[in-house]
Amino acid sequence: MFFSSCIAHPLISPKSYLSWHSCYCSNEEDERLSASFLRFKGLPTSQIASSVFTLGTAAVLPFYTLMVFAPKSELTKKSMESSVPFIVLGLLYAYLLYLSWTPDTLKLMFASKYWLPELSGMAKMFSSEMTLASAWIHLLAVDLFAARQVFQDGLQNQIETRHSVSLCLLFCPIGIVTHFVTKAVAKTAADDRHKMH
Numbered sequence: 001m002f003f004s005s006c007i008a009h010p011l012i013s014p015k016s017y018l019s020w021h022s023c024y025c026s027n028e029e030d031e032r033l034s035a036s037f038l039r040f041k042g043l044p045t046s047q048i049a050s051s052v053f054t055l056g057t058a059a060v061l062p063f064y065t066l067m068v069f070a071p072k073s074e075l076t077k078k079s080m081e082s083s084v085p086f087i088v089l090g091l092l093y094a095y096l097l098y099l100s101w102t103p104d105t106l107k108l109m110f111a112s113k114y115w116l117p118e119l120s121g122m123a124k125m126f127s128s129e130m131t132l133a134s135a136w137i138h139l140l141a142v143d144l145f146a147a148r149q150v151f152q153d154g155l156q157n158q159i160e161t162r163h164s165v166s167l168c169l170l171f172c173p174i175g176i177v178t179h180f181v182t183k184a185v186a187k188t189a190a191d192d193r194h195k196m197h
Contacts, residue, residue, distance in 0.1 A: 049129040105125065142172065151165055
């Protein structure tokens, strides 16, 4: 028990642990302590995935809030012209992708004989918290980019976008479709008014 608890101490390096381990452990202890050590090594990775997941989610919310609650303010317009949120999300994504990459990643992504993704391979790949967190950051970046396009198109054409932008946050494809429907309805209404005059 003493040695097991020592493994988790931050001052004991993996190299020191392995040296002690090879000298003093039986085969049974070897398996048990190796498993414990590997779990310890995996813990910071899980914490990183969780922290970046939360950070990425919190980072995009102010932009959605501005687009929904203050769509015509100068602050909102300037914020949505900025590239900073996409650079930050891109860097977070690249970092998580680096941490989650394994020799089997490409094999899992393109598992079929036609080099196309297969659902079973993708499901196995996304069973890792780090890979799942990187996919979430990927979605946040793409969804925010789409929401910005919807927002800017609405400003340019004087169309209501708050409902579409809100949908882009979690249901991006539906938000895009809603925007096109809103745009078509607004155009039809404008044409009808023009004909009446």
